[in-house]
Amino acid sequence: MSARVLLVAAGVAALAAGACRREGCVGGDDGTCVPPSACQAIVYACPAGGDRLTIAPITKADVATARAPGPKALAAVDDFLLENDRVRAVIDNPGHPQGLAPTGGSIIDLSPLDPDLPDAPMSMASGDQVNGIYQAAGVLPRDAVHYDKWELLDHRVAPAGADASLGAYVAIVFHGHLEGDARVTVVTRYELRPCEPGLRVRTDLYNGARDPNTFSLADGYFWGDRTLLPFIPIEGGGFRVPDLDLLNLGEAWRTWPFMAARSQATPEVAYAVVPCDHAEGAGFNDPTLSAAGVPLAPTLAGDGLSYERFILAAKGPGLAPAVDEALRVRTLVHGDPSAVRVTGRVVTSAGAFDGRDGRAASLLFYEPAPGADPDDPAHTIPRTEAVPGADGRYTASLPPGRVYRVQPYAFGLPAGPPSSIAVGATDLDAGDLTFAAAGHLTATVEETPGERATFAELVLVPVDAPAPGAPVPSLYSDFAGCLPMLGPPHGGSPACNRALTSDGRFDLLVPPGHYYVYATRGPFASLDRREVTLGAGDEVAISLLAQDIPNMVPAGTLSGDFHVHGGASYDSSIPDQDRVVSFLASGVDVIVATDHDVVTTYEETLAALGVGRDRLVVLPGVEETPNILWFEVPGERFPKTMGHFNFWPLARDTTAARNGAPWDELREPGQMFDDMKALFVPGSVGVRQLNHPWADSKLGRDQGFLKMIQMDPRRPLTDDTFASNVLLRSPGGGGKARNIDWDVQEVMTGASRRDWLRYRTLWFSLLNQGYLRAGAANSDSHTLSIERVGYPRNLVYGGHTRATFDRERFDADVRAGHMVGTNGPILDVTIDDADGQLHRAGLEPFKPAAHATLTVAVTAAPWVPVTELRVFVNGVLKTTVDVSKDFAAANHFGLTATSTRKEIALAPPLLPDTGDAWIIVEAGLHQDTPSDTDDDGLPDLPDDQLPTRPPNAVEPGVERFDLEAVAPGVWPTAFTNPFLLDRTGDGWTPPGLP
Numbered sequence: 001m002s003a004r005v006l007l008v009a010a011g012v013a014a015l016a017a018g019a020c021r022r023e024g025c026v027g028g029d030d031g032t033c034v035p036p037s038a039c040q041a042i043v044y045a046c047p048a049g050g051d052r053l054t055i056a057p058i059t060k061a062d063v064a065t066a067r068a069p070g071p072k073a074l075a076a077v078d079d080f081l082l083e084n085d086r087v088r089a090v091i092d093n094p095g096h097p098q099g100l101a102p103t104g105g106s107i108i109d110l111s112p113l114d115p116d117l118p119d120a121p122m123s124m125a126s127g128d129q130v131n132g133i134y135q136a137a138g139v140l141p142r143d144a145v146h147y148d149k150w151e152l153l154d155h156r157v158a159p160a161g162a163d164a165s166l167g168a169y170v171a172i173v174f175h176g177h178l179e180g181d182a183r184v185t186v187v188t189r190y191e192l193r194p195c196e197p198g199l200r201v202r203t204d205l206y207n208g209a210r211d212p213n214t215f216s217l218a219d220g221y222f223w224g225d226r227t228l229l230p231f232i233p234i235e236g237g238g239f240r241v242p243d244l245d246l247l248n249l250g251e252a253w254r255t256w257p258f259m260a261a262r263s264q265a266t267p268e269v270a271y272a273v274v275p276c277d278h279a280e281g282a283g284f285n286d287p288t289l290s291a292a293g294v295p296l297a298p299t300l301a302g303d304g305l306s307y308e309r310f311i312l313a314a315k316g317p318g319l320a321p322a323v324d325e326a327l328r329v330r331t332l333v334h335g336d337p338s339a340v341r342v343t344g345r346v347v348t349s350a351g352a353f354d355g356r357d358g359r360a361a362s363l364l365f366y367e368p369a370p371g372a373d374p375d376d377p378a379h380t381i382p383r384t385e386a387v388p389g390a391d392g393r394y395t396a397s398l399p400p401g402r403v404y405r406v407q408p409y410a411f412g413l414p415a416g417p418p419s420s421i422a423v424g425a426t427d428l429d430a431g432d433l434t435f436a437a438a439g440h441l442t443a444t445v446e447e448t449p450g451e452r453a454t455f456a457e458l459v460l461v462p463v464d465a466p467a468p469g470a471p472v473p474s475l476y477s478d479f480a481g482c483l484p485m486l487g488p489p490h491g492g493s494p495a496c497n498r499a500l501t502s503d504g505r506f507d508l509l510v511p512p513g514h515y516y517v518y519a520t521r522g523p524f525a526s527l528d529r530r531e532v533t534l535g536a537g538d539e540v541a542i543s544l545l546a547q548d549i550p551n552m553v554p555a556g557t558l559s560g561d562f563h564v565h566g567g568a569s570y571d572s573s574i575p576d577q578d579r580v581v582s583f584l585a586s587g588v589d590v591i592v593a594t595d596h597d598v599v600t601t602y603e604e605t606l607a608a609l610g611v612g613r614d615r616l617v618v619l620p621g622v623e624e625t626p627n628i629l630w631f632e633v634p635g636e637r638f639p640k641t642m643g644h645f646n647f648w649p650l651a652r653d654t655t656a657a658r659n660g661a662p663w664d665e666l667r668e669p670g671q672m673f674d675d676m677k678a679l680f681v682p683g684s685v686g687v688r689q690l691n692h693p694w695a696d697s698k699l700g701r702d703q704g705f706l707k708m709i710q711m712d713p714r715r716p717l718t719d720d721t722f723a724s725n726v727l728l729r730s731p732g733g734g735g736k737a738r739n740i741d742w743d744v745q746e747v748m749t750g751a752s753r754r755d756w757l758r759y760r761t762l763w764f765s766l767l768n769q770g771y772l773r774a775g776a777a778n779s780d781s782h783t784l785s786i787e788r789v790g791y792p793r794n795l796v797y798g799g800h801t802r803a804t805f806d807r808e809r810f811d812a813d814v815r816a817g818h819m820v821g822t823n824g825p826i827l828d829v830t831i832d833d834a835d836g837q838l839h840r841a842g843l844e845p846f847k848p849a850a851h852a853t854l855t856v857a858v859t860a861a862p863w864v865p866v867t868e869l870r871v872f873v874n875g876v877l878k879t880t881v882d883v884s885k886d887f888a889a890a891n892h893f894g895l896t897a898t899s900t901r902k903e904i905a906l907a908p909p910l911l912p913d914t915g916d917a918w919i920i921v922e923a924g925l926h927q928d929t930p931s932d933t934d935d936d937g938l939p940d941l942p943d944d945q946l947p948t949r950p951p952n953a954v955e956p957g958v959e960r961f962d963l964e965a966v967a968p969g970v971w972p973t974a975f976t977n978p979f980l981l982d983r984t985g986d987g988w989t990p991p992g993l994p
Contacts, residue, residue: 002383002976009114009772019905020613021372022304022438022942024035024036024202024400025187025206026205026306026721027304028185028304028634029177029727031175034153034189034387035168035188035204036202037169038107038200038201038202038275038277038308039200039274039308041333041438042196042310042332043199043327043858044074044193044195044196045195046192046553050195051085051172052083052167053084053193054083054084055082055083055152055156056829057079057093058077058079058080059077060655061649062081062822063075063077063655064654066081068088068109068111068676069126070266070267070269070566070567070568071566071600072109072129072131072361072567072568072845073128074092074098074109074110074598074657074658074659076096076657076658077092077659078366079091079092079093079104080093080152081715082170082171082190082199084194084195085113085648086112086190086195087110087111087112087197087198087313088113089109089190090107090110090174091104091105091106091190092108094176095203095665096658097657097665098132098657099131100220100627101132101134101145102141102577102665103145103146103575104657105134105150105174105681106132106133108130109130109717110130110133110199111127111269112124112126112269112315113265113315114126116317116517118758123475126267126269126858127266127267127315127615128267128269129263129269129271129573130271131223131224131227131570132570134219134220134588135188135203135218136220136291137184137186137215137217141179141628141639142176142178143178143179144179144628145178146179147175147186147188148847149172150174151173151175152172153173153191154170155169155171156170162197163516164852167193167194167379168193168194171191172190173188173189173190174187175948178610181209183207183208184207184208184213184215184479185205185208186203186204186205186206187203187204189202196310197313198272198313199310199311200308200309200327201308201311202306202308203217203306204304204305204306205304205305206304207299207301207302207304208301208302209301212299212301212702213299214299215305215400216291216298216810217307218293218294219293219984220291221259221261221273221289221290221291221292222570223288223289224571224572225288225571226264226490226782227569227573228261228264228288228300229263229287229598230253230259230260230261230285230287231260231261231319231382231385232257232258232259233382235283235378235381235698236380237381237382238364238378238476239382239385240382240743241285241475242254242284243460245861246701248704249284249534250417252286252451253283254282254283254284254285255281255282255325256280256296257279257281257330257336257749258272258329258330259272259274259283259324260326261319261442262318262319262322262571264384264489264490264491265488265490265567266575266689267530268489269314269315270316270323272311272314272323272325272326273292273310273311273315275292275307276333277307277308277645281293281309282296287891288699301346310333312329314328317387318362318385319384319385320385320388320396320847322385323383323385323397323558324339327397327398334865337400337401337452338395338400339397339398339399339425340398340424340425340427341398342396342421342423342428343394343395344433345391345394345431346392346393346394346408346432346434346435347392347433347436349434349435349436352392352413353391354438361387361388361409362386362408363386363407363433364476365382365383365384365385365386365398365403365404365406365407366381366382366405366759367380367402367404368380369418370517375405377709379683384396384397384398387522399895400424402406403420404421404423405418405419405420406418406421406433409476410435410436410438411485411486411511412473412475412484412509413471413485413511415435416434417437421837422667437533437536437537437688438509438510438537439509439537440507440539441506441507441509441534441539441540442505442506442507442508442539442540443458443506443542443543443544444543444544445501445505445506445519445543445546446504446528446543446544446545446546446547447530447546449545449865452503452504453501453546453903454503454504455500455502455585455586456500457501457512457520457521457582457980458498458501458518459496459497459498459517459966460484460515460516460518460519461483461497461518461965462483462514462516462518463514463515464514468904482496484510484513485497486499486508487499489783490572490782490783490785490786492574492575493571493578493581495785496784496785497785498784500581500582500585502584502609504579506820509550510534511533512534512536512954513533514530514534516529516530516531517530517532517544518544518586518962518966520546521546521548521587522790523790523822523823523824523864524552524826524893525546525549526545526547526548526549526862526863526893526895527546527893527966528545528565529544529890529962530544543839544868545671547895547908548587548911549735549896551897552861554826554828556798556799557796557797558617558795558796558800558802558810559588559590559790559793559796560589560592560792560793560794561583561586561779561793561794561796562594562621562648562687562778563590563594563646563689563749563776564592564593564594564597564779565596565781566579566593566595566600566602567579568598569878570595570596571782572595572782572783576602576604576605577605577608579602579605580605580611581608582789583618584611586789586790586791587790588790588835589614589616590616590617590619590796590802590805590810591616591620591789592619592621592646593619593620594623594646595622596625597625597661598650599621599650599652599659599662600659600661601620601652602618606618613802614802614803620648620649620650620652622646622661623644623645623649623691624645624647624662625664626642626644626666627701628641628666629701630665630666631668631727632664633708633709633710638700639898641702641708641724643665643691643694643703643704643706643708643716644703644704645669645688645705646687646688646689646691647673647679647680647688647689648687649680649681649686649807650679652683661934662675668886669737669739669742670692670729670731670732670736670739673741674736676688684811685808685811686811687813688741688742688743689744689746690705690744691744691746691749691780693706693759694706694707694755694759695707695749696760697798702769707925709723710723710936711727711762712936712937713762713764713937713938714765716769716992716993725858727917728740738917740771743773743774743814743815744774745762745773745776746759746775746776747760747775747776747781747821747825748778748975749778749779749977750781750791751787751791751969751970753941753969753971754940754941755929756971757938757939758938758939761937765875765918765993767875767926767978767992768810768990769993770989770990772843774814774817774819774977775816775817775821775975775977776794776814776821777792777822779791779793788966788967788970789847791823791824791967793822793823794819794820794821795820795822795827796810797819797820816842816843816976817977818840818977821839822973822976823926824972824973825859825973826974827856827868827975827976828856828858829841829976830854831852831853831855831906831979832852832853832855833849833852834849839979841976842895842978842979842980843977843978843980844980845916845980845981845984846981847983847984848906852920853903853906853909854871854904855899856901857899857901857907858901860887860898862892862970863890863893863966864896864963864965865890865921866883866972867884867924867925867926868884868923868924868925869881869911870903870924870927871912871917871920871921873912873919874912874917874918874991877929879904881904885897892962911981913917914983915991916980916981916989916990917981919978921975921976922975922976923974924971924972925960925971925972944970960972977981
């Protein structure tokens, strides 16, 4: 097999082909051919008045109503709307490329409507969870489908001479070709009929090239890893998937009767795709990326192939709503026996089902495995999943004439042994299914004694470590790691082991157990904890206090997190309401909204919560996130992408594709910088930030720019190396931005100590060579549970307040490095001249006085441990000051900050005898300098792994226990930006690499 079928690249790829035919456009696209209607055996009967159909390009006046609820809805002007009384679909204009697709012509919004409420407001009737569904005809960038022409087919009233057997329909046909070979034509028809819950889709490909080739023909479903959870009903399948290795794609290749997916968050929507012209679909299935097409077959020169499918959307929790429709479609198209409707009720040992918020119950239905173990997951055949309603009732459809096992789940774990049901040919009431009752925890968080907090977070942590080999909560084996799992890890509150409030009150279902319950409002507030034991059916009420600690943050300083994600990002599903409440509960003052490839503001949510700028400032921005592999790197077998970059402030334009964010594919960073100049808010210089510079690649996409070009921090950029040449060139031509011309570099991203040490090393290398970039600390939070907003964050000084916030002055201080990065401790560092003049860190050089002093003040909440100060000169650790005694006696649940103040002479041996220099100060827990075991110039410390749960917070050696409970993985650290010392006053000269 050629390299073309070894790699998923420009779109998604699925190795798929079908039998050769000569109808529609499979014999070539003459510009007027139209693929025939797909899935012609499907027939849905319409109720009276249920036959409405709409098809139209979206105008500026239509955008607000064309967008369904949910942050993923991205309908824009000139996109195309298809709607009946069951479903609303938006197909993007060819000039609006999205995500992995090089042009429009993809399904970008697919939202179910409630047929019983056809005229209801959209907020009541539907929601969208689609990132994008698009076609691929191969697995390399040149094989991406490029659409450049379209036509609407409006057959709501059949024209004279039309085939009356087709009935009423509306359709849009896209004509195009492969990105790298215009001789290979591709035509796709999207069709909607009355009363049907989905789109009929047919794609025709014609190989007009001279040679045979192995093309694929499939749809790519970009789930994004933290959004929809895909499912295939095959042996060993269900929600379980093989590892997806792009270099060995065949190992993940499967065939299936249909593929479905369910959401983790509101809006609760499920999707399914059923092949029509083949008995089974084929492709690979993964929580990040799935491809669904038809079985692989060779394509000769002059041959064509086609793929017909029905893509449907269903409203409701869990998978069952989509599976029910998928089984119905298979009966119509392939003659499968009609599915049987199975109903039942979930009850608890304490009585009726408790429908309060929480992942209280779900049911997985599967055919048993042959042999001695009917529950062997490698050989069972999962069929569907049902989530009971508030009254405990559930409904699911199953193929008839079989015996099934039903596994109940609660809080991510089996809630009892599986039971068996025999499904015959008629509907079945399976009766009651009983499992242990949950505990019920109510909590109140106060921000001052007697005054309930508004926004706060509750975190539950087991008191005792789990027994070795104990089952780990997960979402059907995906996304494991929460203990307990109060809700899907990537969903809304409660998620994983934490929950949010906007009124200081919590009402939670909790699995029975012995827990520490924490109330937190961010690292600059006090922490409170209660120890509770909940048995099945128990009701426990507690009250906690988490109040702001006065005088922690220096006056005129605002905290900001410049890298966060909400549901608009393709790899996030947290609802906007919970995302904004998480900002407020963390105590961050300024948020830069940086969703992937789309501009967001949270304006509507802030208004609904009654929150103004005096409480939280949100700056709209974007994270430009290339996904198409195109950039050639010497010695690498496959092309690369060029890292991730944040830009702000931007204006959100909800009428434009991607809300006004530019398409970022096939662009070097310097070109992105040039593109953005005209897109910053008028009058703004803007901020350009390099994100996670050495992050690992994901699904073949390079997330860290400096890692992609293999920058060696020990080598000067004057060397003639590939990395140096890429960094210093201007891809847009003379006078335009270089690839190195970002303003800010992330030095600390998220909780990984390994990443922080590597990013710091790269930053130090650039500073030594005179490439002065501000250093930032950001959370890169995509969820409520996996990453924490504000851990880390930046403290920007310069006389800022929320009430008088000046965006341009704030951004100017960010670009100038007038800030401290921290995940807990607060650093206030000055260089004090003998005449009383104070200098703070930043990218402006200054001449220090002969007897200047480095003054370091460290403050921390009592639950954030600090043991030492570190002073780096020209990137070398020159002195360490033990301050552990100043913080050792802290009561973790006290209301007073701990602090220390030290003065260090600014003279040799701290400074070199001669020459200019730069200084950076750090404070936090002790950190050794790790070794470079692989000789790439970067430290090789593995990610810190804490004990699962120390027994309590006060035993020796576990000073991080409470911090770890609230912000897992955080290694307390704060760092300044550089002080640039122009020691002779003749202009600052970088010291060069050591």
